[in-house]
Amino acid sequence: MTFIRTHLMITATLAVGCLVLILLGVGQGGAAQLLASVFAGCAAISRGAAMIRDMVHGRWGVDLLAVTAIVSTIVVGEYIASLIVVLMLSGGTALEKYASGRAQAELTALLNRAPQSAHREGRGGVLADIAVREVAVGDILLIRPAEVVPVDGRLLSTAASFDESAITGESLPVELGQGDGILSGSLNGPVAVQMEATATADDSQYSRIVALVQGAASSRAPVVRLADRYAVPFTLLSLVIAGVAWLLSGDALRFAEVLVVATPCPLLIAAPVAFLGGMSRSARNGIIVKSGGTLEQLAKVATVVFDKTGTLTQGRPTLEEVRVAANSRGFPNADELLVLAASAEQYSSHVLASSVVNAALNRGLSLTHAKEAVEHATDGVSALVGDHWVVVGKRSFVSQNTGLVPEPELTGGQLAVYVGADSRYLGALIMSDPLRENAVETLASLRDLGVAHTLMVTGDALSTAEHIAGQAGISQVRAGCRPADKVTIVRGVLQRPVMMVGDGINDAPVLAAADVGVAMGAKGSTAASESAHVVIMVDDLSKVASAVRIGKDTVRIAVQSIWIGILLSLGLMLFAAAGLIPAVAGALSQELVDLATIFNALRALKWGERSSARASARVHYSPPHQLVQK
Template sequence: MTWFVAAVRRYPIVAITVVVGLVGLGLAATGNGAVAQWVISAFALIVAAMQAWSMVRRLMRGQFGLDVLAVIAIVSTVIVGEYWASLIIVLMISGGEALEDYAAGRAERDLRSLFDRAPVRAHRYTASGGIEDVPVDEVAVGDRLLLRPSEIVPVDAVLEGREASLDESSLTGEGMPVDKVRGDQLWSGSVNGSGAVDIRATTLASASQYQLIVKLVAEASASKAPMVRLADRYSIPFTIIALVIGAIAWAISGDPVRFAEVLVVATPCPLLLAAPIAFMAGMSRSSKSGVVVKGASALEQLAAARTVAFDKTGTLTNGVPEVVALYPEPGFGPDFGPDELLGVVASAEQYSSHVLAAALRQAATDRGIALREASRAGEVATHGVEATIDGREIIVGKPSFVADRATGVQRRTLASGEAAVYVALDGRFAGTVVLRDEMREEAPATLERLRRSGIRHVILLTGDVEQTARPIAERLGIDDVHAECLPQDKVELVRSARPRPVIMVGDGVNDAPVLAVADVGIALGARGSTAASESADVVILVDDVSRVADAVEIGHRTVHIALQSIWLGIAISVALMLTAAFGWLPAIVGAALQEVVDLITILNALRALLPGRTVALRKTTMRRPVGDAVV
């Protein structure tokens, strides 16, 4: 009963229309048909006056819609005595608005759930060791918090407990739990598993990951797409066609009722409003894939895009170097194999802050190699590390640095894009570790999908040198490569790129300017309130470049469904108008059928919530060469 009262309060015109209809039926049944006609006609004319006032306000804002047809249809049916048809038109208008509101609410459900799940309180440890519940906005960086089973992580934090399992589906769209160990980053909005753990806040609530998503969603839901305004333009020719068909039918038949019958089926007020429902559904669909589209207009631009420009490092590549080959020096004997070489290097690199040091340590950890402590260690900036471990002198670094301190150093010929770390033990050359910033595994398939979606021109923009960028471009089939680019160079290249629209995909702060000038800027793997995510039109919350293709495909499907909904409603309405023009469709029947048309178009627009296929334009096959080194 509560839902019924709420529905009446939310849609009062629908409720009043139903009541007037029941009163009219009661009057007609008791022989008071004239009174019934008066009551229904008066109510219909009041609603027509309200619609007319709405139409005037729209015209004052420079917007022309289908209100004029609704008003003419109501007035004409009242004049010719088809008062029951006028009541059905009123029910169609108010009911169509209610259906549209319900459909839009269905499309926004996933977006609204983000707001509903926003963390509001946190359990903070006090100085005495107790626990106090505080509003999440009062959590400071460094505060130690208790995260209970199945609770939402209130702010970005690091895990202080030994291990935990979290559900990050609300952030990334991935349904599988993610295992974390001590020191791992936890993102606000993820859900703890079955065990209570301690965490330490690293970010204020206002700048945490979940609050960023809520902010982006708010921007997205408040936007209006150019496609919606484009749909409004269909109302002018549609109105003219309806009035012409009605006038011709009246002139040929000599019966003004025929004019009213035509206009009854030409009042699809929610018809062209199916477009914004489709766009809201498309944005909701993209959010399920970990892609937040800030504005509905971005979906239309994604669908129309013909050029995409990629930053290289961190976008088409992993952004961090990986060990790709280990070459131990044979002179150290059969017991000194690849694992021994990597263990020596990684142990020494514990005392280095160089970007390659982290990659070497990670490679050893991945192989299960235990790192040993040094009794003495020191880093020579930009050159290498010297350390004493288990009584052995270890030198790790550039070839010239190692050669000055050891004998027998053999320089290795490297492929483009590779870097090498040289190693010496007790004054003798011990081997070489080769690293490379590897191309993302999903990159080739992503570009293939983009080309099938209509992308005709792919550009690679990077600050790296040509010899580093070219191998990546060749593996991906990219011919247009611009190396050693400064941020301003990228801006000029994207501005001049053709054909348009142009998508730019980047991940760093230095990409913020070019993301802002592109027709569609996509920030990849955005974590926190970064300059890149602020400048971009689309923010991908997970570190997965394939979501770029997801976004483009969702854009295609959304625009296709929006246009399909517009034309479907127009086509059915025109067919019904022609049928009515010949006198085969009584006004009351036509009014009921028009309600069905509106329902069909709205339901069709909601299909944008569902996954679908993208039509392949052409297929491109790319092969990735395999190196000969054994890792």
């Protein structure tokens, strides 16, 4: 029943076809012809009305050829052929709709993540839970640990740590002090804090991101169907051949015989079948392509824009180097310094602390339980580890406890965690969010596929962005970008189509605004995945190049299939023009053309599968490090 409701025209055509066969079986040929002709005529009128509306707006497509074929077969009495054309037309439309139907819930994840209530502090410190829309400027709010900030505000507590990755894309938490601004959509750290609302929910950063997604999604230009580009020339050529055959033979039947073999079925089904095959192939490779039109855009991508954190980089800080101070006099060595730092960091909730602890554990080092430990908000941690009073954290914090701390030489994208013990500076742990292992190969593959322009847009500082871009081989960098800036940059790119590759809620607007938005869905937010046209389901950047390759393969096969159908149809038309193919035989032979077109289009399902499998086998998935529970 679901099929009947969804594909009413296909069901009706099959039903009429069965009735026609029954009528022919009982010797009611006239009634069969009348039924088929009326039904096909109604289908032609319906399609013709839509065709005229498109023509008024300057769009000439495959419908012109379809309506011409249906009307011609009715006029010459080839009513069986007219039903076949209607069936193929309906089937092609259904395939196309299925291939190009995309999810409409782009804002669901954004709205679900947004808090629905806020904790407002009244007189006497009494808390009341109110709806977010009731928050007014000046209200004092309590943000509990791990809660999302409901509105933009100003921090009233002495210090706090917020994860702003959903807004800025930066993976490291932001340390804020009293009076600093807080962005709605940020995730509070492990300590409850007070804030003063400086904007209502509608005027806050998070709501603006939702509005950006809505505006960008509604501004997309429709993709022209691939077959439409060939429909008008093929129709005109078919009419010319049929007209010449009629003129030279003096027989109107010759005109009909040519048009019978000139049905538009190869054009109607070649591209949808190829696109369905390409989408299926993509899915098997961990790439979800949401529409056939997206595959066509992928094949033509001229510029790829990358986010940095979590896209080109791994999205989590790692230890690069342990630098022991020059005046340490042999204590500690690198491993001993890391053990001291990690043993103290066990008692810190900072994301860098977890990375330090994981680095020590990954090296097989044993940590020591501290006898005492104190976390200093936004600065670091101090702990009694064995017989040593250890301090770990910012340079200013460690220098207060150890005296002068030299500033280490850092390359772009690096940061230092300073370590001291017993009032003496011992060294620094050099941290970074490293480039993905296959980022360079992915950029090289994209260049080999004809993508001439690459660009990085990120919310990070320019020095960090330029360092990562240089490693990856990207020449153009835009740093310090907020979501609105990214949308503006992508819309301003001249070399189109533009593919945007991102991760996180902050990338949702620009993914929706790009010609092709690609979300790294394995790590990214659901909002980014819903806003994107393509979702990478495995944590593998090389799939971006694979998506472009599949798009190019699919479109090439679709075009080949269309040309196979056109050339075979032209050959049959020439034979029919010479009087060598009767109308009934022509209708049957046209179905052979359809089968040849379909079988060739189905190559998109398997094209390059072996090479893709070999490439995938060389990529080893590395799950994110497990954070140590505090």
